[in-house]
Amino acid sequence: MVDPYKVLGIPRNASEEQIKIAYRELAKKYHPDNYDKSPLKDLALEKMKEVNEAYDLIMNERKKGKRPNEQKWSSSGKYYSQGSSYPDIRELIMHNRFEDAEQILDGVPPSSRGAEWYFLKGTILYRKGWLEEAYKHFESACRMDPSNGEYAAALNQMINQRKGNFMNYNNMDRSMGYSMCDMCASFMCADMFCKCFGSQC
Amino acid sequence: MFGYIKPYEPELKVKELKIYKSVYCGLCKSLGKFFGRFSRLTLSYDCTFLTLLSLALKNTHIDLKSGRCVVNVFKKCIFCPSSGEEFKFAGAVSVIMTYYKILDDIRDSSLLNLSRNRVKIKKLTKILPNMLVLSFNFVGLIFKKICLFVFLQISKFSHRKSARLYPNVLHIIKNQMKNQEIIEKKDKVNIDESAESTGKMLEGIFGLLSENKAEKRILERFGYFIGKWVYLLDAVDDLKKDLNSGSFNPFITNLKKEPEHIKNYCGEVLNQVLTQVILAYNLLELNNFREILNNIITLGLKQTQEKILQSAFEL
Numbered sequence A: 001m002v003d004p005y006k007v008l009g010i011p012r013n014a015s016e017e018q019i020k021i022a023y024r025e026l027a028k029k030y031h032p033d034n035y036d037k038s039p040l041k042d043l044a045l046e047k048m049k050e051v052n053e054a055y056d057l058i059m060n061e062r063k064k065g066k067r068p069n070e071q072k073w074s075s076s077g078k079y080y081s082q083g084s085s086y087p088d089i090r091e092l093i094m095h096n097r098f099e100d101a102e103q104i105l106d107g108v109p110p111s112s113r114g115a116e117w118y119f120l121k122g123t124i125l126y127r128k129g130w131l132e133e134a135y136k137h138f139e140s141a142c143r144m145d146p147s148n149g150e151y152a153a154a155l156n157q158m159i160n161q162r163k164g165n166f167m168n169y170n171n172m173d174r175s176m177g178y179s180m181c182d183m184c185a186s187f188m189c190a191d192m193f194c195k196c197f198g199s200q201c
Numbered sequence B: 001m002f003g004y005i006k007p008y009e010p011e012l013k014v015k016e017l018k019i020y021k022s023v024y025c026g027l028c029k030s031l032g033k034f035f036g037r038f039s040r041l042t043l044s045y046d047c048t049f050l051t052l053l054s055l056a057l058k059n060t061h062i063d064l065k066s067g068r069c070v071v072n073v074f075k076k077c078i079f080c081p082s083s084g085e086e087f088k089f090a091g092a093v094s095v096i097m098t099y100y101k102i103l104d105d106i107r108d109s110s111l112l113n114l115s116r117n118r119v120k121i122k123k124l125t126k127i128l129p130n131m132l133v134l135s136f137n138f139v140g141l142i143f144k145k146i147c148l149f150v151f152l153q154i155s156k157f158s159h160r161k162s163a164r165l166y167p168n169v170l171h172i173i174k175n176q177m178k179n180q181e182i183i184e185k186k187d188k189v190n191i192d193e194s195a196e197s198t199g200k201m202l203e204g205i206f207g208l209l210s211e212n213k214a215e216k217r218i219l220e221r222f223g224y225f226i227g228k229w230v231y232l233l234d235a236v237d238d239l240k241k242d243l244n245s246g247s248f249n250p251f252i253t254n255l256k257k258e259p260e261h262i263k264n265y266c267g268e269v270l271n272q273v274l275t276q277v278i279l280a281y282n283l284l285e286l287n288n289f290r291e292i293l294n295n296i297i298t299l300g301l302k303q304t305q306e307k308i309l310q311s312a313f314e315l
Helices: A004-008 A016-030 A041-063 A087-094 A098-106 A115-128 A131-144 A149-163 A169-177 A180-196 B014-035 B037-042 B045-058 B085-108 B111-122 B127-165 B167-185 B191-207 B213-237 B239-245 B259-282 B290-312
Strands: B065-068 B076-079
Touching: A004 A016, A004 A041, A016 A041, A041 B213, A087 A098, A087 A115, A098 A115, A115 A131, A115 A149, A131 A149, A131 B191, A131 B259, A149 B259, B014 B037, B014 B045, B014 B076, B014 B085, B014 B127, B014 B290, B037 B085, B037 B127, B045 B085, B045 B191, B045 B290, B085 B127, B085 B167, B127 B167, B167 B191, B191 B213, B213 B239, B213 B259, B213 B290, B259 B290
Parallel strands: none
Antiparallel strands: B065 B076
């Protein structure tokens, strides 16, 4: 059995607040949605499970049997297989048989390629690591069927990645975005407001 | 390689910087020890990263020693004594990659490229400046070629030795360089295709770092995207030069008019790859040097990318 404190990366005497913070950080890091369509998804799920178990173990230990009321993260696990025109290909993708799926997809004549075709091809390209091509295919899928939530979600995820909106960068942007002047300016503003409302600070 | 994979120093602790530098110096010393003194010239941040990563995965204890720098004898340096397999492996990768990079450069600087330039030169109206530019290019090219040949001869010894020690590394790099050549000769190449062989190259090399099946999978995906990112960033870095010389560049076919637009586009492509680098990295189980590696992956890479994007689109 792995030490649950080690899994969360916290000392044994950590406070409840620290545990929660550590848990949330890790849950964000390993969130299965981040690994949607990635070949490493199973490993991310494993990690997530480990973190969940460690958190449960620690919290239960501390609360002596009380269930933690913290809401746990889990995969949204959406599969839209009904109403699909390519159920067999979705089946292949679900079982990680990407090469077979791609072969069948490429066999579809260009004239009969609909939005779903572009989405599925995009999914395969994404997993292969051909991100730029995957992005173009998701774009096409969304253009052809703008009302489909599944296609929009895939495209949005990529748009966010392209913008660099990714967790680990937030810290740096913040530390670089504020200059001394910005700080002075905000202090001045704050000071002004204080005076406006007539307080004595 | 290119020296893109390095830490963002202001965010490193003093002790972390000390360890980073000692691994860097240790790699330099082990290059000299295993592959001959000229192989020290191939030392790079990228291979330091490779060393750190393999040390971190294997939980090897490192101790530091004080010594003197070979390049600057008056400078004292702290270094990891170079006995470990990790240093040897990273050194071999560095030597073999440099060897093939030189071969590639020699191929690139053929007289054929010069004739491609001529299309542009023709547009100038005057003949005399034309001749001047052409002869200047010609002399430059001959000089470059001679230099490259000298480098090639120098690196041959260390290349042979590392190839004998690590035939699998040689196999991976050789194959992917060949693939790259084939891809660049094609008429229409998309961005993913052009970066594929560099990605596959590092996928193979990083995969060699672990025997564990799951860990190997993560490392391969990690290496694949690191390779792609390095290739694409190098392409952005060379964009201006390649536009002038008419050499192959994956971004040239995707150019739109305004430079601001192109810059954003390149940034988006790079960010996308970088996200995947981080996602794979996050799954790795590291026993050591976690702070330094975190710094490199989450801050250093982005910092390098921003810097190059900035300078590539300056007028």
